Amino acid sequence: MVAKRTRTPFKTWSTRVSSMLLLAAAALFNSCLSNAGLREIPTYEVKRGDFLITLVESGEIQAAQAEKIVAPDVRGRLQIASLWPEGEYVDVGDLVLQFNQTQFVQTLLNAGGELEKTKSDFDRAKAEMEQRLIELNIQIEQRTAQLELEKINLQRAELGTPIELEEGLIKLKQAERLLTEAKGKLKAAKVSTRVDRQNHELRIARWQKRYDRALRDYRRLSVYASRPGLVIYEKIRRPEGLRKVRVGDRVWDGLTIMSLPDLSKLQAIMHIGEGDVEQVKKGQRAFVRLDAYPEPVFSGKVAKIFPMANPHEDAPNVQVFEAIIDIEEKDPRLKPGMSAAAEIVLTLIPDVLFIPLEAIFQQGDQTLVYCLKESGFEFREVQLGKRSTLSAIVESGLREGAIIATKDPALFGEK
Numbered sequence: 493m494v495a496k497r498t499r500t501p502f503k504t505w506s507t508r509v510s511s512m513l514l515l516a517a518a519a520l521f522n523s524c525l526s527n528a529g530l531r532e533i534p535t536y537e538v539k540r541g542d543f544l545i546t547l548v549e550s551g552e553i554q555a556a557q558a559e560k561i562v563a564p565d566v567r568g569r570l571q572i573a574s575l576w577p578e579g580e581y582v583d584v585g586d587l588v589l590q591f592n593q594t595q596f597v598q599t600l601l602n603a604g605g606e607l608e609k610t611k612s613d614f615d616r617a618k619a620e621m622e623q624r625l626i627e628l629n630i631q632i633e634q635r636t637a638q639l640e641l642e643k644i645n646l647q648r649a650e651l652g653t654p655i656e657l658e659e660g661l662i663k664l665k666q667a668e669r670l671l672t673e674a675k676g677k678l679k680a681a682k683v684s685t686r687v688d689r690q691n692h693e694l695r696i697a698r699w700q701k702r703y704d705r706a707l708r709d710y711r712r713l714s715v716y717a718s719r720p721g722l723v724i725y726e727k728i729r730r731p732e733g734l735r736k737v738r739v740g741d742r743v744w745d746g747l748t749i750m751s752l753p754d755l756s757k758l759q760a761i762m763h764i765g766e767g768d769v770e771q772v773k774k775g776q777r778a779f780v781r782l783d784a785y786p787e788p789v790f791s792g793k794v795a796k797i798f799p800m801a802n803p804h805e806d807a808p809n810v811q812v813f814e815a816i817i818d819i820e821e822k823d824p825r826l827k828p829g830m831s832a833a834a835e836i837v838l839t840l841i842p843d844v845l846f847i848p849l850e851a852i853f854q855q856g857d858q859t860l861v862y863c864l865k866e867s868g869f870e871f872r873e874v875q876l877g878k879r880s881t882l883s884a885i886v887e888s889g890l891r892e893g894a895i896i897a898t899k900d901p902a903l904f905g906e907k
Contacts, residue, residue: 533904535864536851538886538894543846545839545880547771549815551762553782553830555753556818559719561589564712565745567705568595572741575750578725579827582717582752589715589749596710603703610699614692621685628678635671642667721752724828727805734805753828758819760792762834763804763812771838772797778817783831790826792817794836841878845886851898852876852884861890862897869901 563570576588642664649660725736726748737749760780764772772794780790795818801811817834819826852874853860863872874889890896 533869533901534898535895536848536898538845538847538890538892538896540843540845540892543841543844543878543880543883543885544837545841545878546835546837546882547764547768548833548835548881549762549764549768550831550833551760553780553819553826553828553832554759554761555724555751555755555828556757556759558724558751558753558828559721560748561715561750561752563591563743563745563747563749564709564715566596566709566712568599568709570743570745572737572739572743572749575725575737575739576717576723578723578736578750578829581720581722583720584717586717587714588717588723591713593710593713596706596713600703600706600710603699603706607696607699607703610692610695614689614696617688617692621681621688624681625678625685628674628681632671632674632678635667635674639664639667639671717752719752722755722827724751724753726750751828755826755828756822758822758826758828759795760817760819760832760834762815762817762836764797764815766801766811766813769797769813769815772815772836777837779835779837780817780819781833781835782825783833785825788823788825790819790821790823792819792834835881841885844877845890845892846883847886847890847896848883848898849879851896853900862901863890864895864897869897872896 571592572589573592574587574590576582576586582588642660646657646660646664649656725738727734727736728741728743728747730741737743743749760778774794774797776794778792778794780792782788794815796816798814798816801813804810804812815836817836847861851861853862858873859876860871861874862869872889875887877885877887879885
């Protein structure tokens with residue numbers, strides 16, 4: 493009876509050959525590694541803990557509350573002439589913002605000149621009107637006296653001839669008429685004087701208003717600090733893009749030029765892409781790192797997600813949503829305007845093994861790590877679960893406490 497020959501499946505045979513080759517390669521590699529080379533290879537100890545799936549986005553630090561300094565509401569074009577240096581502290585009364593005054597000084601001088609001219613014209617007209625009224629009153633007094641005289645003359649004429657009596661009556665009537673005319677002129681002059689006075693007063697009030705407005709605009713060109721604080725420039729949109737204000741910029745009223753932030757509570761304002769914003773929720777934990785200081789990590793929580801998207805300042809075709817993260821710690825290195833990155837915790841998986849992504853190597857269909865043994869590093873195939881931006885969960889192939897390389901050991905051979 494002839495025994496049947498059992499065929500080994502090709503896939504199983506191939507896997508065995510591959511594993512043998514890997515083991516042989518590992519043995520050859522470890523035999524070439526010196527003790528000094530082993531010490532130079534960076535490693536990671538596999539640990540069990542809470543695995544975080546996070547979203548990392550860029551942004552900057554800002555104060556939760558700040559006094560905003562805005563361009564004033566004036567009649568004229570505003571151009572920044574000087575700015576208090578950004579990042580420096582100011583005290584109450586310091587001149588933090590100055591606008592160009594040339595146009596406003598000329599407007600103020602013109603309004604002041606017209607106001608003085610109008611007042612002078614009124615004083616002259618008032619003197620003339622008062623003189624006219626005095627003359628009319630004197631004329632009335634004269635006409636009154638003349639009328640009294642004609643009455644006396646008439647009484648004398650009654651004792652004379654009829655012709656003398658007739659002449660006395662005519663002169664009396666004439667004196668009465670002249671007195672009536674004088675009184676009418678005085679009355680008309682008073683009405684005319686009142687109207688002229690009102691017209692002059694209206695012109696003075698009109699020019700006074702223009703002068704007051706020009707003076708108010710002129711005074712608003714100099715902006716002084718009403719509280720001590722750190723000066724932070726605001727960004728404005730220009731043809732070349734979004735940038736911070738600078739001397740020489742022409743701005744419009746109501747535009748925020750700078751701020752004096754309250755440093756007792758700081759936030760990070762982040763820009764979340766359209767594809768990720770649905771994962772971000774109010775109350776999620778976050779970790780904030782400053783670009784200038786990589787070491788300190790500040791804790792915080794997502795406080796607000798703005799519902800409306802805006803174009804990204806560096807890529808106008810990309811829409812982003814702003815999210816506010818309240819920073820819990822206080823630190824002198826935290827200053828408004830500093831660039832930062834925030835890592836927002838989207839999911840937390842407790843009590844799992846995880847390893848850094850730089851310790852994972854791919855060879856064909858196999859996912860490998862370099863595990864440290866007494867004789868050196870050997871290949872170890874692992875099964876991975878969910879990944880974050882920095883780490884991956886180990887489902888099988890490693891135990892807690894194992895030491896693995898985070899760089900390819902082949903890079904650290906004999907020198």
